[in-house]
Amino acid sequence: MRYAMILAGGSGVRLWPMSRARQPKQLIPFIGGRSLLQVAADRLEGLVVQDNRYICAAEKQREIILEGLPGWSDEQFLGEPTGRDTLNAVGYSAAVIAQRDPDAVIAVFTADHLIEPQDEFRRIVGEAFDLVESNPTTLATFGIAPVSAATGYGYLQLGEPLGVTARRVVQFQEKPDLETATNFLAAGPERYLWNSGMFVWRADTLLDCIRRYEPQIHASLMEIAEAWNGPERAATVERVYPTLKKISIDYAVMEPASRDSAVQVAAVPMPLQWLDVGSWPSFAETCEKDNNGNALGARSITLDASGNLLASSDPGHLLAMVGCEDLIVIHTPDATMVCRKDRAEDIKKLHALLGERFGAEYL
Numbered sequence: 001m002r003y004a005m006i007l008a009g010g011s012g013v014r015l016w017p018m019s020r021a022r023q024p025k026q027l028i029p030f031i032g033g034r035s036l037l038q039v040a041a042d043r044l045e046g047l048v049v050q051d052n053r054y055i056c057a058a059e060k061q062r063e064i065i066l067e068g069l070p071g072w073s074d075e076q077f078l079g080e081p082t083g084r085d086t087l088n089a090v091g092y093s094a095a096v097i098a099q100r101d102p103d104a105v106i107a108v109f110t111a112d113h114l115i116e117p118q119d120e121f122r123r124i125v126g127e128a129f130d131l132v133e134s135n136p137t138t139l140a141t142f143g144i145a146p147v148s149a150a151t152g153y154g155y156l157q158l159g160e161p162l163g164v165t166a167r168r169v170v171q172f173q174e175k176p177d178l179e180t181a182t183n184f185l186a187a188g189p190e191r192y193l194w195n196s197g198m199f200v201w202r203a204d205t206l207l208d209c210i211r212r213y214e215p216q217i218h219a220s221l222m223e224i225a226e227a228w229n230g231p232e233r234a235a236t237v238e239r240v241y242p243t244l245k246k247i248s249i250d251y252a253v254m255e256p257a258s259r260d261s262a263v264q265v266a267a268v269p270m271p272l273q274w275l276d277v278g279s280w281p282s283f284a285e286t287c288e289k290d291n292n293g294n295a296l297g298a299r300s301i302t303l304d305a306s307g308n309l310l311a312s313s314d315p316g317h318l319l320a321m322v323g324c325e326d327l328i329v330i331h332t333p334d335a336t337m338v339c340r341k342d343r344a345e346d347i348k349k350l351h352a353l354l355g356e357r358f359g360a361e362y363l
Contacts, residue, residue, distance in 0.1 A: 210253065
């Protein structure tokens with residue numbers, strides 16, 4: 001059977017001060033009054049039946065997440081006692097779902113993407129499901145045509161055709177330097193695609209890759225799976241999960257799998273409107289723009305200002321700007337941030353300083 005799992009972890013520090021420990025980025029209702037997680041959950045309609053949908057997120061967010069997703073049960077929430085990066089989140093999910101269905105085919109999505117049109121999205125995901133079901137040793141990922149020499153994304157080097165539109169992935173290049181990314185962009189989407197961070201695979205194929213590439217992690221995941229249907233479930237997860245080595249699915253599985261003759265890694269092109277809302281500049285792309293290119297995520301008024309982002313968590317709060325260019329201004333009840341757009345990545349450094357100066361008060 002077909003399953004879907006949404007990764008809803010991540011601290012979202014680049015979206016501070018709206019993203020906080022108590023309300024991380026995937027729960028902020030800043031997409032037309034809906035959260036990124038709600039948008040991601042709605043995309044599953046028509047892909048898999050409701051009972052076969054799962055979310056993997058921080059255990060401490062269980063209640064608030066399920067409150068915002070009517071129709072989702074407690075059993076569909078896979079809680080992490082602490083974040084251990086994407087390999088462990090997807091491995092945890094695969095191990096649990098495989099206990100229920102040894103033949104499960106799982107699509108993995110994330111809670112920070114905006115994708116349109118959704119009908120075409122579902123068609124492309126269906127192609128990946130078909131590809132994996134016809135060849136069980138396939139690990140499928142979805143590739144996005146690069147529109148810039150971005151250094152924050154991984155890149156997929158494409159090989160021969162597989163299936164309808166899929167291509168074999170010859171190599172993963174995780175977050176290259178600017179010169180390399182510029183060369184990849186120049187080579188065109190027939191040679192290189194951005195790695196979207198979305199996947200389709202059989203649970204048992206993924207788990208076998210983890211067994212061969214990261215045997216200690218596999219053994220721990222199996223310990224959790226074996227306790228899943230018994231009274232020791234919660235205690236086992238609480239004890240075992242924090243001991244898992246932190247590592248991403250790209251480094252731990254997808255890169256070695258692309259060189260492994262026992263499996264094939266396939267990229268399914270996804271020529272859609274795709275936005276990874278992981279920073280304020282990317283959020284600005286979701287906002288209405290005025291004639292001067294200001295992205296308006298708040299009630300606002302500007303004079304001789306251009307290229308700015310103005311956003312507030314309070315719809316009644318007015319932001320006024322005079323004579324400014326290329327700034328990010330974010331207002332919340334207890335913190336306001338002003339940042340040059342070209343320094344947006346440094347918000348992570350600012351977040352670290354906040355913890356040193358004020359403890360957890362503003363985190």
